[in-house]
Amino acid sequence: MLLSTAAAAQQSLSPALPDAPSAILLAETSPYVLPVDAGSVSSFPVPDFSSSVLDENLDLNLQQSTDTPQTAPQKKRSSLLGDAVDANGNPIPLEKQQPKRILGFMPNYRTVSAGAATHPLGWKYNFTVATRQAFDYSSFMFLGLTSITAEGLNEHPALGKGVGGFYAYTWRGFLDKTDGTYLSAFFLPSLLHEDTRYHPLGHGHRIVVRALYVISRQGVAQTYGGRQTPNIAGLGGKVLTQVISRNYYPAGSTDFGVLAEKFGYSVMRDVAFSSIREFYPDIAAHYIRKHQEKAARMSARDVNSVTP
Numbered sequence: 608m609l610l611s612t613a614a615a616a617q618q619s620l621s622p623a624l625p626d627a628p629s630a631i632l633l634a635e636t637s638p639y640v641l642p643v644d645a646g647s648v649s650s651f652p653v654p655d656f657s658s659s660v661l662d663e664n665l666d667l668n669l670q671q672s673t674d675t676p677q678t679a680p681q682k683k684r685s686s687l688l689g690d691a692v693d694a695n696g697n698p699i700p701l702e703k704q705q706p707k708r709i710l711g712f713m714p715n716y717r718t719v720s721a722g723a724a725t726h727p728l729g730w731k732y733n734f735t736v737a738t739r740q741a742f743d744y745s746s747f748m749f750l751g752l753t754s755i756t757a758e759g760l761n762e763h764p765a766l767g768k769g770v771g772g773f774y775a776y777t778w779r780g781f782l783d784k785t786d787g788t789y790l791s792a793f794f795l796p797s798l799l800h801e802d803t804r805y806h807p808l809g810h811g812h813r814i815v816v817r818a819l820y821v822i823s824r825q826g827v828a829q830t831y832g833g834r835q836t837p838n839i840a841g842l843g844g845k846v847l848t849q850v851i852s853r854n855y856y857p858a859g860s861t862d863f864g865v866l867a868e869k870f871g872y873s874v875m876r877d878v879a880f881s882s883i884r885e886f887y888p889d890i891a892a893h894y895i896r897k898h899q900e901k902a903a904r905m906s907a908r909d910v911n912s913v914t915p
Contacts, residue, residue, distance in 0.1 A: 693722035701892030702810035709887050714743045717792060718805045718884045725804075728831055730797045737793035741785050754780050765857040779855055786851055787873065791844030801840040802829040807885050821881045825874055845873045 693699050703721035708714060716736050719725055726732055740746070754776040758768065766775040796803045806829065808820045828838040849870050853861040 693720075694724035695722075697722075699723060700810065701895060702889050703807070704888055704892075705807070705884065706887070706891070709883060712745050712748075713880075713883075714740050714745060715884060716740055717803070718807065721807065721809045728796070728800075728802055730793075733793045733797045737789050740792065741788040746784065750777060750780050750784060763856065763860045765859055779852070782855060783848060783852055783869075787844055787848040790847050791841050795840035795844050795847075799840050800831045801836060801838070802831060802833075803838065803841050805881055805884050807888070809885075810889055817885055818882070821885050822878055824881055825877060841877075845870055848873070 699720055699722055705718045705720040706715055716739055754773055757763070757780070758766070758772050758776050761768075763776070766772050766779075792803060795801070805824060808817045812820075824838070825841065826838050828836055828841060830836050849866040852866070852869075859865075
């Protein structure tokens, strides 16, 4: 009797707890909200996608999933595409955010999000970036593809065909790629204090202007201080790569015409990849927003369906 009386008294003094938190309360306590149709719920929580790119970020001091409630909001500095805020702490639009990997597998370490705080350049940092790019798993995928293509087109008849020919093309292609990466992204930029990273022109400019800008970056780079300068490191790295390749390609594959053709292919590959880096954020932002709008409509419909 005494226990039942005490329990009844405690129940009368305690406020009634709801069976489940309301959609309004969930939206108010979530740091990621998205407006939805008026008349349903005021906001819809969007999950944090930052963990999908943690392992690709060069900053090794990112917060882990065990963050305390006080440090958890700092995760807003990373997003599905890249850096969510600029150097002043202001949000970077989705159209100007660069991912760590394009399409989930193409490394994009040498591209800068518009306005984002960047790591200081130098010998150590440039070497780290060049190494990660040279030995990334996707580089070996492209290497195999280009080797098969070159063998199929019989670009160097002296290298032969079949398994032996594929091996001959592959290890030479690997040396070409690795030499070019270290010369253009590490040694020459560090020596000349050139920033050979790609700085996109970004959303807000006409497509033709952005396309011309992509082409111009083959001949123009930045100094460490941000001043425009001839891209000696980038172009010089390509030239030196062809000069070095004369030591391991057979006779007949080291003529000036052959080397000039390989140099031209290298420039065209850079233009193609820079075009992807320039326009990919616009495409990604478009589909991300469509996904968010669809999720918001589905949430609003679900809430309306259970409302009496």
